Amino acid sequence: NGYSSLQENNASDDELGGRLPLVPSKELWTKFDSSFKSGFVIGYVFSAVSLLTIFLSYCVPWARLNKRKRNKVMMKTPMTTSLMERQEKKRKEADIQMLIARISFAELQKATNSFDRGKVIGVGKTGTVYKAAHPHLRFTAVKRLFDFQHLEKQFLSELMILGKFRHKNIVPLLGFCVESRERILVYQYMPNGNLYDWLHPVKGEPKIMEWHFRVNIAVGMARGLAWLHNHNTLQLAHLNLSSSCILLDKNFEPRISNFGRAMHIMTSNARIFMANIEMSEWDLTKRDVHQLGVLLLELITGEDPLNNSGFYHSLEGKLVQNNCLLSTVSAALYCAVDKSLLGQGFDREVLYFLKVACNCIQPIPNRRPTMVEVYKMLMAIKNTHPDILG
Numbered sequence: 001n002g003y004s005s006l007q008e009n010n011a012s013d014d015e016l017g018g019r020l021p022l023v024p025s026k027e028l029w030t031k032f033d034s035s036f037k038s039g040f041v042i043g044y045v046f047s048a049v050s051l052l053t054i055f056l057s058y059c060v061p062w063a064r065l066n067k068r069k070r071n072k073v074m075m076k077t078p079m080t081t082s083l084m085e086r087q088e089k090k091r092k093e094a095d096i097q098m099l100i101a102r103i104s105f106a107e108l109q110k111a112t113n114s115f116d117r118g119k120v121i122g123v124g125k126t127g128t129v130y131k132a133a134h135p136h137l138r139f140t141a142v143k144r145l146f147d148f149q150h151l152e153k154q155f156l157s158e159l160m161i162l163g164k165f166r167h168k169n170i171v172p173l174l175g176f177c178v179e180s181r182e183r184i185l186v187y188q189y190m191p192n193g194n195l196y197d198w199l200h201p202v203k204g205e206p207k208i209m210e211w212h213f214r215v216n217i218a219v220g221m222a223r224g225l226a227w228l229h230n231h232n233t234l235q236l237a238h239l240n241l242s243s244s245c246i247l248l249d250k251n252f253e254p255r256i257s258n259f260g261r262a263m264h265i266m267t268s269n270a271r272i273f274m275a276n277i278e279m280s281e282w283d284l285t286k287r288d289v290h291q292l293g294v295l296l297l298e299l300i301t302g303e304d305p306l307n308n309s310g311f312y313h314s315l316e317g318k319l320v321q322n323n324c325l326l327s328t329v330s331a332a333l334y335c336a337v338d339k340s341l342l343g344q345g346f347d348r349e350v351l352y353f354l355k356v357a358c359n360c361i362q363p364i365p366n367r368r369p370t371m372v373e374v375y376k377m378l379m380a381i382k383n384t385h386p387d388i389l390g
């Protein structure tokens with residue numbers, strides 16, 4: 001057998017004791033050769049599979065990661081950003097077109113007599129407003145923005161808010177125009193202009209606003225704002241209230257305008273930065289309450305906050321001294337009330353109105369009432385004389 005020569009030349013089987021033959025016979029070689037070959041093939045296949053697995057598990061995700069990184073870098077380039085922004089704007093415009101009319105520039109040019117100076121009804125900080133007679137929309141106020149690039153955000157904000165929602169105390173937006181550099185908003189025309197002009201008439205043009213008009217305007221403003229703050233999907237703070245953005249319709253119902261700076265109130269604890277000041281959703285609504293308080297004071301005193309900011313500061317100073325208890329409005333404050341309102345049978349209501357206004361402008365935002373509370377307090381004043389106040 002295969003081990004014979006080995007046994008002859010070297011030692012016995014026992015001696016070998018299962019050791020491997022040092023010199024295998026020819027048969028053994030053939031056996032060894034075939035098992036070695038199959039082992040080699042198995043080993044080879046096994047290593048190849050392992051290598052492939054390692055490659056797939058490390059290299060493919062790495063390649064994907066790199067691709068993602070490359071994509072991120074691509075997304076950050078100004079070209080792609082502006083492209084995405086443009087697409088987003090187009091999508092918003094298309095959405096809004098389903099709700100309000102898109103009007104051509106040519107049509108608006110015709111309606112305003114080529115933006116004739118004689119048709120100007122107001123010049124704001126962002127654009128010129130023209131009165132226009134539109135064949136389908138009747139009388140409209142056409143606001144042509146000055147600078148389409150810098151005001152694009154405000155333009156879209158106004159479109160997205162006023163285009164989607166309607167409220168009896170918010171100015172109705174009827175249409176818009178986006179054509180090359182033109183950005184135009186078309187509103188329903190408010191025949192009684194803005195509140196500022198009524199409260200501060202130019203010399204020689206006395207415009208006396210009776211008490212019930214003022215209360216009705218106050219209630220309407222608070223109702224519109226309370227609706228904005230608490231609407232299910234809107235939840236918006238206006239943040240830019242002044243008597244010039246309160247428009248009056250044919251029944252002297254106030255309509256809030258100018259939503260270019262409005263901000264969504266966060267429902268989470270997210271913090272908002274405005275002019276580098278950190279603010280919470282609470283601060284935003286309380287800001288509107290403060291601005292409404294100033295408006296209420298303007299309504300009741302007839303003082304112009306634009307020309308007399310010291311007046312309001314002194315008022316706030318007095319409020320701090322008096323701790324703003326509802327029972328104590330100082331004689332100085334009471335003296336500030338527009339004299340045409342006193343002695344008409346509403347003095348108690350005037351005093352209460354003044355207290356509401358003072359509460360709204362408390363220096364510490366947490367102490368100010370919510371807009372709904374302001375609305376309810378003003379409604380209570382209005383309801384004391386429902387026969388007159390309607």
Ligand SMILES: Nc1ncnc2c1ncn2[C@@H]1O[C@H](COP(=O)(O)OP(=O)(O)OP(=O)(O)O)[C@@H](O)[C@H]1O
Nearest residue numbers: 122123124125126127129141187188189190194244
């Ligand atoms: N729908 C409207 N109906 C009648 N008059 C309007 C209407 N919209 C604006 N006006 C008049 O045009 C004036 C300027 O309006 P605009 O909204 O541009 O003023 P603004 O308060 O300075 O706003 P902004 O800061 O956005 O420019 C208003 O004060 C008002 O007299």
